[in-house]
Amino acid sequence: MHFSTFLTLLFSLFVSPILGAVTWSATPFNPASVPLAVRSPYLSAWLAQGAGTALNADWPTFWTGSIVGWAGYAKVDGVAYNWMGNPAVPNVTVTKATQKSLQFTSTQSVFVMTAGPVDLTITFLSPVEPTDLVNQSLPLSYYAISAASTDGKSHSVQVYADISAEWVSGDNNLVVNWATTTGDVLTHEVKLANQTAFTEINDRIQQGAAYHSTLGTTGTTYQTGQDILVRAQFIANGTLPNTQDTAFRAVSNNWPVFAFAHDLGTVSAAATDPVVYAVGHIRDPVVQYVIVNNAIQNRNSYFWTRFASIGDAISTFLKDYPNALARAKAFDAQVEADAKKISDDYAAVVALSIRQGFGATEITVSKNGDGSFDTSNVLAFMKEISSSGDVNTVDVIFPAWPLFLYTNPEIGKQLLLPLLEYQTSGQYPNKYSVHDMGVHYPNATGHNDGKDEAMPVEESGNMVIMALSYTQRTNDTSLIKTYFELLDQWTQFLISDSLVPANQLSTDDFAGSLANQTNLAIKGIVGIKAMSQIALLLGDDARASNYSSIADSYAKQWQSLAVSQDGSHLTLAYGDSGSWGLAYNLYADKLLGLNVFPSSIYALQTSWYSSKNNPFGVPLDTRHTYTKSDWQIWTAGIATSNSVRDQFVGAVKSYAADNKNRVPFGDLYETKDGTWVANTGRARPVVGGHLALVSLDRANVPKRLTVASYSWHCRAHRPVSPALLVRRRARADLRGAPRRR
Numbered sequence: 001m002h003f004s005t006f007l008t009l010l011f012s013l014f015v016s017p018i019l020g021a022v023t024w025s026a027t028p029f030n031p032a033s034v035p036l037a038v039r040s041p042y043l044s045a046w047l048a049q050g051a052g053t054a055l056n057a058d059w060p061t062f063w064t065g066s067i068v069g070w071a072g073y074a075k076v077d078g079v080a081y082n083w084m085g086n087p088a089v090p091n092v093t094v095t096k097a098t099q100k101s102l103q104f105t106s107t108q109s110v111f112v113m114t115a116g117p118v119d120l121t122i123t124f125l126s127p128v129e130p131t132d133l134v135n136q137s138l139p140l141s142y143y144a145i146s147a148a149s150t151d152g153k154s155h156s157v158q159v160y161a162d163i164s165a166e167w168v169s170g171d172n173n174l175v176v177n178w179a180t181t182t183g184d185v186l187t188h189e190v191k192l193a194n195q196t197a198f199t200e201i202n203d204r205i206q207q208g209a210a211y212h213s214t215l216g217t218t219g220t221t222y223q224t225g226q227d228i229l230v231r232a233q234f235i236a237n238g239t240l241p242n243t244q245d246t247a248f249r250a251v252s253n254n255w256p257v258f259a260f261a262h263d264l265g266t267v268s269a270a271a272t273d274p275v276v277y278a279v280g281h282i283r284d285p286v287v288q289y290v291i292v293n294n295a296i297q298n299r300n301s302y303f304w305t306r307f308a309s310i311g312d313a314i315s316t317f318l319k320d321y322p323n324a325l326a327r328a329k330a331f332d333a334q335v336e337a338d339a340k341k342i343s344d345d346y347a348a349v350v351a352l353s354i355r356q357g358f359g360a361t362e363i364t365v366s367k368n369g370d371g372s373f374d375t376s377n378v379l380a381f382m383k384e385i386s387s388s389g390d391v392n393t394v395d396v397i398f399p400a401w402p403l404f405l406y407t408n409p410e411i412g413k414q415l416l417l418p419l420l421e422y423q424t425s426g427q428y429p430n431k432y433s434v435h436d437m438g439v440h441y442p443n444a445t446g447h448n449d450g451k452d453e454a455m456p457v458e459e460s461g462n463m464v465i466m467a468l469s470y471t472q473r474t475n476d477t478s479l480i481k482t483y484f485e486l487l488d489q490w491t492q493f494l495i496s497d498s499l500v501p502a503n504q505l506s507t508d509d510f511a512g513s514l515a516n517q518t519n520l521a522i523k524g525i526v527g528i529k530a531m532s533q534i535a536l537l538l539g540d541d542a543r544a545s546n547y548s549s550i551a552d553s554y555a556k557q558w559q560s561l562a563v564s565q566d567g568s569h570l571t572l573a574y575g576d577s578g579s580w581g582l583a584y585n586l587y588a589d590k591l592l593g594l595n596v597f598p599s600s601i602y603a604l605q606t607s608w609y610s611s612k613n614n615p616f617g618v619p620l621d622t623r624h625t626y627t628k629s630d631w632q633i634w635t636a637g638i639a640t641s642n643s644v645r646d647q648f649v650g651a652v653k654s655y656a657a658d659n660k661n662r663v664p665f666g667d668l669y670e671t672k673d674g675t676w677v678a679n680t681g682r683a684r685p686v687v688g689g690h691l692a693l694v695s696l697d698r699a700n701v702p703k704r705l706t707v708a709s710y711s712w713h714c715r716a717h718r719p720v721s722p723a724l725l726v727r728r729r730a731r732a733d734l735r736g737a738p739r740r741r
């Protein structure tokens with residue numbers, strides 16, 4: 001991560017313009033910011049809430065806090081109600097609908113807005129379909145509106161929705177143009193007049209187009225034009241005139257909006273079929289990526305492998321809504337059932353984290369010389385949202401890893417591949433792993449000067465650990481086979497540098513650099529042990545046994561360096577007995593089943609953390625009172641008691657639900673009062689780490705390779721060497737054969 005270069009955002013979400021008590025029912029709770037359409041680094045629309053902001057009490061915002069205009073009206077028996085956004089139409093009286101409820105799941109945010117005698121249900125669905133890479137790569141999100149009468153009578157209902165051109169730029173002075181296409185699907189497309197590929201203004205890409213589409217039904221009408229005119233038209237008449245404004249102009253010049261109206265007809269107590277819309281942001285190509293000889297490759301969204309045009313993709317997407325909703329409900333139910341095995345608090349935190357976790361990632365494909373897609377070349381790219389714009393930051397993929405492990409480890413592999421390919425190309429000069437693939441998304445142009453933010457032990461350990469984790473979860477050894485030499489090079493570095501780590505940064509760079517970090521050493525030692533497993537799986541017994549004994553010997557030495565003088569806890573840094581911190585890297589030891597650290601260490605830390613809990617959790621370390629939500633859940637994963645595990649989970653839930661900020665899940669916060677640490681990370685994919693507990697639960701995942709705890713127990717002489725024994729076991733497990741003892 002890269003908090004150190006974080007630029008103060010222009011928009012302070014911290015001070016809410018609209019604070020009020022929550023008057024609606026919120027299930028499972030009222031989050032700081034509600035995901036509305038969150039699917040990519042550039043399709044990221046939220047409702048900032050604070051102490052309670054109804055869907056029609058403020059404008060939706062991009063994750064940065066800048067407004068993305070999105071307004072909704074309805075007419076009920078001729079009376080106009082505003083159900084979304086906070087528009088003002090001069091000289092017109094409109095009643096605000098009253099928010100009755102908000103419910104969120106892993107994929108949906110559902111609002112019920114009361115408009116007089118009718119309840120409008122608005123379902124915002126951002127699909128999460130990681131096992132279908134086309135579906136996952138489509139930067140489109142649904143919303144759907146249905147109405148039901150609540151007074152036993154029938155009512156005439158029309159609904160309206162528009163988006164503004166704020167969806168396409170971070171500079172509202174820039175000129176946009178637009179076009180509307182009609183048919184069974186109606187689409188407004190709006191884009192910058194002057195496009196600049198791979199370039200951002202205020203974190204908004206200056207390339208591609210925003211889409212607002214709907215399925216045509218009887219009485220569907222559209223209009224493009226000035227905000228107050230188009231809205232006044234619907235308010236007066238309940239329909240739109242099917243006209244287009246072609247005076248292309250700046251985003252903020254008489255604010256052009258892109259609107260649809262539907263006539264729901266006569267509405268009674270049974271909810272109407274929903275009218276369905278899509279919002280999206282699509283550009284092509286999406287990423288530029290450095291390949292051999294410093295050549296640049298433009299990469300396309302993976303969805304192009306199935307769809308011939310954007311219109312084709314939007315049409316298929318819209319028509320699939322009933323099935324997509326059913327799939328989303330099944331996904332939500334599965335996640336909830338798995339997470340509720342831990343607790344209701346945990347299920348709530350996980351549900352809020354999943355769209356955000358995926359919303360930073362894009363799946364891409366390259367083209368062959370003849371223009372066809374090379375479907376053997378699929379790479380995923382992740383933006384380090386808000387703490388920097390880095391591409392595929394290793395120590396951001398790492399905390400998010402449990403999300404990919406749980407949903408589809410293939411996407412985890414696709415995130416590692418650019419890093420592995422790039423460093424295999426020989427262009428990166430350092431012997432340890434690179435920090436990221438480029439200083440700003442979407443430019444994955446590497447660091448041929450070797451001057452990326454140095455986190456040598458952190459990133460080298462992370463890469464080896466994730467490579468083994470992917471292999472264990474999938475039984476696919478291609479990754480470790482292809483990149484064996486690189487993984488081994490990083491392991492050599494860990495062997496020389498991780499037992500006594502030099503003064504350096506860990507992922508928690510905002511806390512400063514430090515020598516002899518106990519938790520960093522854990523990572524390095526787990527990395528060495530992980531490489532012994534990798535060697536074992538590939539039949540390199542000598543190396544496996546060498547690295548295994550090095551890791552074991554380091555783990556023993558580490559204990560004498562890392563435990564405080566009174567033996568009560570692990571220090572933050574060797575020799576500083578008064579210091580301590582979250583030893584979250586032990587989670588990797590547990591996840592991989594390596595048992596390189598003895599259970600006594602887990603028990604020691606569990607007991608220590610039970611006495612260090614502030615109102616909103618355990619501090620990250622003794623340098624500050626703040627903590628990280630992702631590392632707290634990772635640490636919950638190493639707790640040897642359910643009560644300490646639940647203490648961590650409960651603290652994160654309390655923070656997430658305390659309504660003291662308005663940002664998309666901010667991971668760095670104060671343990672004393674539950675406030676977000678202002679101007680630090682928000683909307684970051686690291687919340688994928690909140691899935692650390694469901695990812696550990698073996699029942700949720702394919703049976704994994706089990707590694708015998710040979711390090712501590714099997715070292716005595718045997719008829720066969722320990723390494724051979726373990727290799728047999730490992731291979732037997734990979735094949736699914738019964739284990740022989």
Ligand SMILES: *[C@@H]1O[C@H](CO)[C@@H](O)[C@H](O)[C@H]1NC(C)=O
Nearest residue numbers: 088089090091092228229232
């Ligand atoms: C609103 O009404 C006032 C007073 O009648 C009038 O001066 C003004 O032009 C109207 N504004 C619009 C946008 O119609």
Ligand SMILES: *[C@@H]1O[C@H](CO)[C@@H](O)[C@H](O)[C@H]1NC(C)=O
Nearest residue numbers: 129131132135316317320327
């Ligand atoms: C992906 O979306 C298509 C509709 O475009 C749908 O038919 C298909 O079932 C989806 N795939 C999965 C695995 O959900």
Ligand SMILES: *[C@@H]1O[C@H](CO)[C@@H](O)[C@H](O)[C@H]1NC(C)=O
Nearest residue numbers: 173174175176192193194195
């Ligand atoms: C687009 O960019 C060109 C070159 O910078 C400039 O001359 C032109 O005025 C711009 N057009 C618009 C609509 O901004």
Ligand SMILES: *[C@@H]1O[C@H](CO)[C@@H](O)[C@H](O)[C@H]1NC(C)=O
Nearest residue numbers: 197198199200440441442443
């Ligand atoms: C990406 O690289 C291009 C040059 O190829 C540059 O113009 C652009 O500003 C870069 N984008 C970002 C977001 O830094």
Ligand SMILES: *[C@@H]1O[C@H](CO)[C@@H](O)[C@H](O)[C@H]1NC(C)=O
Nearest residue numbers: 233234236237238239240241
């Ligand atoms: C209102 O809509 C009707 C069609 O439903 C149309 O005939 C009429 O011209 C519209 N009036 C205005 C003021 O737009």
Ligand SMILES: *[C@@H]1O[C@H](CO)[C@@H](O)[C@H](O)[C@H]1NC(C)=O
Nearest residue numbers: 500501503515516561574575
């Ligand atoms: C780090 O720990 C080692 C081993 O205890 C010690 O020799 C060294 O002086 C320490 N380095 C610093 C900077 O404290």
Ligand SMILES: *[C@@H]1O[C@H](CO)[C@@H](O)[C@H](O)[C@H]1NC(C)=O
Nearest residue numbers: 491492495542543546547550
């Ligand atoms: C074990 O690995 C270390 C580090 O690569 C190396 O220096 C040593 O020679 C190896 N030992 C054996 C027996 O191969």
Ligand SMILES: *[C@@H]1O[C@H](CO)[C@@H](O)[C@H](O)[C@H]1NC(C)=O
Nearest residue numbers: 474475702703733734735736
């Ligand atoms: C991997 O192999 C194990 C043991 O044979 C098996 O139980 C598991 O289902 C396999 N996992 C996958 C994803 O194929």
